[in-house]
Amino acid sequence: MLKFFAMRLLTTVPVLVLVTFVAFGLVLLIPGDPAVTIAGPDATVEQVAAVRERLGLDRPVVVQYWDWVTGALSGDLGTSLFTSRPVATSIGDGLPVTMALAGTALLISLLIAVPTAILSALRRGTWLDRVATVGSSLGIALPSFWLGLVFVLIFSLGLGWLPATGYVAIEEDPAAWLAHIVLPALTLGIAGAAESTRQLRGSIIGVLQQDYIRTARAKGLRARMVIGKHVMKNASVPLVTVLGLQITALLGGAVLVEQVFGVPGLGQVAINAVTTRDLPVIQGVVLVAVLVAVVCNLLVDLAYGYLNPKVRPR
């Protein structure tokens, strides 16, 4: 067990290095002279020179990378080219909001997916199963930002139950926080719920076909016991995998949903930076978002190894 943990932690190190390559490497992908492109078409020679100076683009790439990485390690991700705010501050403001949104969405998606998948798998082939299957395919197919739009039309503009945009921090006013987070989280959670339902249903059906389930039934174990003890325990292992998948998807999907509902999360920071080609901010957001995804996946993997001894090295 310990060996598995150590191995898994060790294999994360190259991934982390790769992440820094990817985030930093973005600057190398800018077509033409990065300083000219970032400064914009109307920039004067002095402005271009200033951008080059500030980003350190006149130095060798390796030196630039080293400075950036060592800065990042000490929490300094540079300053925004447009607002002159430290990138770390902008991200620090946005990240908790996105995490709250993604966390709530994950909770909602599980609350929908787990009961639906169990019912659907146990009543396989019935109308209930068919509704759940078609529903989950539809849930995947609906573009999240469009769904958000429809929710706003119905619940905010139509019924007036919930605010259409904005965000309130949970420590300021929990009730207002809930009112503001429900629609975005539901929007974000539905695609995840659909995906999880499909996966979980499949794995439960797989477990139900196992011999040990037949044995458990044959020896007269009550249905509740069979399902609770044998089916769910074994089907929960793939659920852990699903969780890992969900986290990565939620981080990406949050960008779109935040845009629809005007939630000031990491996605908003990213989009604002993209429209102004604010390179340090883009690099910072990519670094932090990928780090969060990698760490979450690491935790999921460790949980997976804990639950499923088969994957541990001997």
Next chain:
Amino acid sequence: MTNIERPSPAATGAADPATPDLAVAPDAPAASALPAGTVPAEATAAVVHGGGAWADFRRRVARNRGAMIALGVLALLVLVAAIGPFITPADPNQQNLRGVLLDPFTAGHVLGTDQLGRDILSRLIVGTRVSLLAICLALAVAMVIGVPLGFLTGYIGGRFDTVVMRLNDAAMSFPPLLLAIALVAVLGPSLRNAMFAVGILMAPRFLRLVRGVVIGLKEETYVEASRSIGTPPATIILRHILPNTLSPLTVAIAVTAGYAMLSEAGLSFLGLGVQPPDASWGSMIREGFLYYGRSPWLGIFPGVLIALTVFTFVTLGDGLRDALGREERTES
């Protein structure tokens, strides 16, 4: 070192419709390579030409109602994309500032007009081509990168495989949409750049899929036999391995296409994809978003089309996988 032989989240990839399906596929071809018991006449052909599994797969698909309906819908969409510009009721870019934001079912504009008085139905029809071409571009990029690398790493194996797969797993744990946004940000917003980015981010899925198939097939008796009589690797790959990857690849393409469509829509919604005055369904939602208080249908119609198209791809993928899965079941 090979302790990652499991559908770990990093391995099966960043969450999207494509992932779980790709993870299932690699086991299938091992079975599909041996249709011997079922169709004896063609089994010989399968071994000689390597096309038997593919033919079998096609026959099964033809019997799957869901897949056939989905294929029909898809054919219709392709037709609309092909002849769209000739059948629009009005010029999709013709502005008419006297008739902006008209309600659906007004005379001359079945689905109404947008904020510049352009006919929405015409724009939807023309947008079909943009959206479908975007999917094709993303798929092409993903396959050109992923498929050959998958063959290579699966066939060579060893340390090379370990390194490539570790990188691949890492790439798959990145949030794809966010990276696509970052890539578009540095490359400049355009539909081509957006779909290029999406394609790159989907390549690891194809790599993983093809590698799995190749590794499964490498151990097959007939491949070993072929190798033992001195068949060069290139011939083995072309004759024996390539044909057997076709069916799982088809499943992957269907599922990934749905994902590519959603990505295109998302990026265009953010203004990073298609640029005005051109329209894709995603960018039409973006425009509709600005007027949703007054004219909600502006954003509703394109969203419905996107949802229906992705649903078609998902259904097609399910049907195709069923056609694959049956082989698996009869073998085990």
